[in-house]
Amino acid sequence: MIIGVPKEVKDHESRVGITPAGVKALVDTGHKVLVEQDAGTLSSFHDEEYQSVGAEIVGNAADLWRAANMIVKVKEPVENEYQYFRPGLVLFTYLHLAPLRKLTDALIAQKVTGIAYETVRDKAGTLPLLTPMSEVAGRLSVQIGAAYLEKEHGGRGVLLGGVPGVPPGNVCIIGGGIVGTNAAKIALGMGAKVTLVDLNLNRLRELDDIFGGRLHTLYSNAYNVQRAVCEADLVIGGVLIPGAAAPKIVTKAMVAKMKKGSVIVDVAIDQGGCIETARPTTHSDPSYMVDGVVHYCVTNMPAAVPNTSTLALTNATFPYVMKLAKLGANVAIREEAGIAEGVNTFNGYLTYKAVAQAQNRDFTSIERLHP
Numbered sequence: 001m002i003i004g005v006p007k008e009v010k011d012h013e014s015r016v017g018i019t020p021a022g023v024k025a026l027v028d029t030g031h032k033v034l035v036e037q038d039a040g041t042l043s044s045f046h047d048e049e050y051q052s053v054g055a056e057i058v059g060n061a062a063d064l065w066r067a068a069n070m071i072v073k074v075k076e077p078v079e080n081e082y083q084y085f086r087p088g089l090v091l092f093t094y095l096h097l098a099p100l101r102k103l104t105d106a107l108i109a110q111k112v113t114g115i116a117y118e119t120v121r122d123k124a125g126t127l128p129l130l131t132p133m134s135e136v137a138g139r140l141s142v143q144i145g146a147a148y149l150e151k152e153h154g155g156r157g158v159l160l161g162g163v164p165g166v167p168p169g170n171v172c173i174i175g176g177g178i179v180g181t182n183a184a185k186i187a188l189g190m191g192a193k194v195t196l197v198d199l200n201l202n203r204l205r206e207l208d209d210i211f212g213g214r215l216h217t218l219y220s221n222a223y224n225v226q227r228a229v230c231e232a233d234l235v236i237g238g239v240l241i242p243g244a245a246a247p248k249i250v251t252k253a254m255v256a257k258m259k260k261g262s263v264i265v266d267v268a269i270d271q272g273g274c275i276e277t278a279r280p281t282t283h284s285d286p287s288y289m290v291d292g293v294v295h296y297c298v299t300n301m302p303a304a305v306p307n308t309s310t311l312a313l314t315n316a317t318f319p320y321v322m323k324l325a326k327l328g329a330n331v332a333i334r335e336e337a338g339i340a341e342g343v344n345t346f347n348g349y350l351t352y353k354a355v356a357q358a359q360n361r362d363f364t365s366i367e368r369l370h371p
Contacts, residue, residue, distance in 0.1 A: 001325045002032045004068025006061050007039040010075045012283030014042030014306035015313065017072040017093065020049040022318045027054035031325050034058045034068055043306040065089075070329070072321055074313065075300055076103060085110035090329040092321065094118055094133075096299075097344055098245040098358035099272040107345040113329050117317060118270075119242055119352060120342035127242060129320070129342075131178050132312035134267075136302040138182030138238060141265045142171070142190065144296055144304075145234040148263045148287060154294045156261030158233045161191030168192045172232035174225070174249050174274055176203045176217075179238030179267045184215055187234075195228050197249075226254045233259065237266035239274040244354035246274040260292035269297040272358075333370055340366050 003026060005018045016039050018026075023033045035055045037047060047057050058064040065071060065084035073093040077085075085091075085106055095116035097104045107114045117129035142160075149155035149169065162168035171187040173180045176198035187194045188211065195216040198204055204217040218224050229235050229250055235258070239246050246268040255264070255277045266278040273279070277290045281297045283304065288295050302309035320339065324332050333340045344352040349364045356363035 001328070002034065002067060002069045003321070003325060004058075004064045004071045005033065005035045005039055005055075006064055006071060006073055006081075007036040008074055009061075009081065010078055010300060013075050013300050013303045015074040015303055015310045016040040016043050016045060016306075017074050017314070018318070018321065019043075019045055019310060019314050020053050020055075022314055022321065023050055023055045024053035025318070025322065026325060029322070029326070032056070034064050036061055036064050040310075043310040045310070070324060072317075074310075076100065077106075082106040082110075085112050087111040089113070090324065091115065092117070092317075092324060094270075095344055096270045097352070097355045101359050104345070104350060104355065104359060108348055108350060111348045112345060113333075113343065113347070114345035115324075115329070115339065115342040116344045116352075117342070119344065120320065121338045123338065129313075129316050130240075130242075132316050133302050133309065134178035134238075134240075135182050136305065136309050136312060137267045138179035138236075139186050140301050140304060141179070141183050141236045141238075141267050142186040142192075142234070144301070145171070145236065145263050145265045146190065148265075148294050148296055149233060149261075153287070154261065154289060155263055156233060156259060160187065160234070169233040170231050171195070171234045171236065172197065172228040173236045173238060174220075175238035175240065175268075176200065176207055177238060177240055179240070180236070181207065181210075183236045183238060183267075184211065188214055192234075195232070197225055197228055220249070225249060226257070229254050230257050230259070233262050235262070235264045235275070237264065237268045237274040237278065239268050240271065242354065245272040245358040248274060248276040250275045250277075252276045255293055256291045258291070258293050261294070263294045263296065265296045267301065270299050273297060330370065333366065340370075346370065 033055045070090040122128045151157040158169045160169040171192045173196040199220045266273045268274040351366045
């Protein structure tokens with residue numbers, strides 16, 4: 001198979017889909033790997049490293065997309081990449097289609113097999129390709145939130161850990177999954193007072209045990225959420241429904257009652273955000289104010305630490321890349337239930353139910369199309 005690794009073009013996206021180690025493994029098993037010039041540079045993987053293990057460096061994106069059977073990247077294609085879509089192309093990347101109708105339309109119209117990292121499942125039913133970036137984003141969310149609480153960023157001027165004689169800052173985390181758990185680790189490590197809100201009582205019990213009672217847990221309902229966010233200096237949104245649009249847990253009315261200069265970091269923004277006042281932002285223009293509250297809603301937060309993020313992501317994705325290359329996408333989809341779960345578009349059809357529900361359109365299960 002010919003695998004193409006393009007340079008990411010989303011704003012300030014500095015990760016890369018395959019490392020030189022991955023290229024070596026693919027080339028050693030008989031595959032051809034095309035890497036766009038400078039694709040890995042911002043992640044500290046240079047063209048010379050790719051060439052030394054057998055990659056062919058391609059000067060422009062159009063030639064790479066045209067020649068490859070499968071494209072492996074990090075973020076969903078942006079509009080100027082839609083021109084490269086064609087029937088039979090396999091695209092393996094984060095797609096986050098629920099809020100992206102135009103991208104969904106383009107993938108369907110060009111009959112692209114779109115396999116989304118965020119909906120691939122393992123035998124345990126977890127989301128192994130979403131986990132590493134959720135870990136990074138969860139940890140980053142506190143680091144970023146702490147910075148935006150500084151006065152120069154419009155924040156309240158609160159030091160999360162406090163100092164002797166001065167109370168620490170209050171952090172409210174919405175969602176007890178991978179993002180929320182990692183955010184809690186960092187916030188507690190910084191000395192903040194941390195409250196985590198979730199609907200799942202068993203998960204709240206687990207987190208209470210994990211953190212030895214240092215984490216304040218709260219059952220999610222409108223009254224509790226409002227109380228928690230109004231007391232918070234920093235609110236982190238980490239709610240996930242795989243493949244679907246995130247539910248709006250924090251309403252506009254709640255945001256209006258928050259302390260002036262408090263900060264919201266909505267990690268769920270890739271799926272539309274779980275804060276009603278959240279809208280996607282970029283690393284170039286990352287924040288805005290609503291009712292005196294700083295909002296940070298960058299859709300590719302892990303790109304801020306691309307070396308760590310690329311290594312963490314490719315550790316998880318590469319075994320699937322190798323399987324798709326070895327078997328071909330059609331056989332891999334038929335033989336591997338977890339890969340089949342990752343298929344969001346196939347041969348002109350939308351094949352993921354949660355995306356269809358978010359976009360109010362029909363879907364066809366991959367099992368019907370590809371028995």
